Amino acid sequence: MEEFKLSQEEIENFNKIYSGKYIYAINEQINKFRPGLENIRNLLLAHTHSVEYEEKPYTLGDMIKIVYDFYKSLDINLYEKLFSILHDDSVSVNFSEPAKHDKSRHNVCSQGDRGRKISLAPENNLYGLITVCHEFCHMLSQRMQENKRAVDSTIGEVETLFIEKVFANYLLENGIITNAEYENTMMGGDYSLLGDITYCFQRNDLLNIIDCEQLTGEKVDELVDKLKNNPNCDVLLSRLKKMASLSKTSPADYSPIERYVIGQIVGTVLFDRYQNDRQCTIEKFKNYLSHNSELTFSQMLKELLDKDAFGIYNEYMDIKEREFTADREQEN
Numbered sequence: 001m002e003e004f005k006l007s008q009e010e011i012e013n014f015n016k017i018y019s020g021k022y023i024y025a026i027n028e029q030i031n032k033f034r035p036g037l038e039n040i041r042n043l044l045l046a047h048t049h050s051v052e053y054e055e056k057p058y059t060l061g062d063m064i065k066i067v068y069d070f071y072k073s074l075d076i077n078l079y080e081k082l083f084s085i086l087h088d089d090s091v092s093v094n095f096s097e098p099a100k101h102d103k104s105r106h107n108v109c110s111q112g113d114r115g116r117k118i119s120l121a122p123e124n125n126l127y128g129l130i131t132v133c134h135e136f137c138h139m140l141s142q143r144m145q146e147n148k149r150a151v152d153s154t155i156g157e158v159e160t161l162f163i164e165k166v167f168a169n170y171l172l173e174n175g176i177i178t179n180a181e182y183e184n185t186m187m188g189g190d191y192s193l194l195g196d197i198t199y200c201f202q203r204n205d206l207l208n209i210i211d212c213e214q215l216t217g218e219k220v221d222e223l224v225d226k227l228k229n230n231p232n233c234d235v236l237l238s239r240l241k242k243m244a245s246l247s248k249t250s251p252a253d254y255s256p257i258e259r260y261v262i263g264q265i266v267g268t269v270l271f272d273r274y275q276n277d278r279q280c281t282i283e284k285f286k287n288y289l290s291h292n293s294e295l296t297f298s299q300m301l302k303e304l305l306d307k308d309a310f311g312i313y314n315e316y317m318d319i320k321e322r323e324f325t326a327d328r329e330q331e332n
Helices: 008-018 021-047 060-074 076-086 126-140 158-173 179-210 217-227 233-243 258-276 278-294 297-305 309-331
Strands: 091-095 108-110 116-120
Touching: 008 217, 008 233, 021 179, 021 258, 021 309, 060 076, 060 126, 060 158, 076 091, 076 126, 076 278, 108 126, 116 126, 126 158, 126 179, 158 179, 158 258, 158 278, 179 217, 179 233, 179 258, 217 233, 258 278, 258 297, 258 309, 278 297, 297 309
Parallel strands: 091 116
Antiparallel strands: 108 116
């Protein structure tokens, strides 16, 4: 292994980003739930793979129309709220035509002192279409409707990752995509979750060694020494370098990946409930959207699914094991 070093600027950058109490509170939660997340990761490792999305001839207008039609069919009030906020002069809207993946293109919703903004630059494929639906769902949340800061940002992707699954199901039922494309999309969600859990584990391993202390050159040397017999040493040091990276074009910042882990797990369980009782689930979902900025993680679980985190974990595992068993039986 080559000698690993961080510059003083990188060390200062790391400390600026990762020395806050919030970061270590999140890290403690990952420590708490890591055994369950390990089981989910192992299950996904055995059954998922990366997916490719074929190019589609959709214009942005085509994508928006399909997404509008979906929300209209899902619930007319949600559609009207969505249409209203996207045509609100106080909301900054920046849309680009679909194109091949480009890291400089961003799909994002934001709010705060500078107002509410939505930017769309979707890929020219099914993933891009789903991205439009995802970002539009953010616009339906209390955070964007009222320009309100969330009490608990870790639950910020629950609504979007649930609605992605509902949207994919709508596309299948309406003949817009094939069954193979639907299965590909669902696999893509599982594979993303696998990657997000892996990212959180890498960050968790590093922050546990650093243990809430300020990083220094000496601490970096100690960390390297502690990792030297770890089979993932090179991967973890590469992650540390990225966490401390300095770049004028894409400066390092805290990546709140844990919210995507929570969103995928909760979204999967909620979608399973939706398949069994659509009307009741959507009514709960609408109520959740109306005040989700005021809810904590545990309050969100109670309101949407009437369970605690360990109950949701067990339900998620049951759902995925049932799905994977059905897949194996179809293959045979």
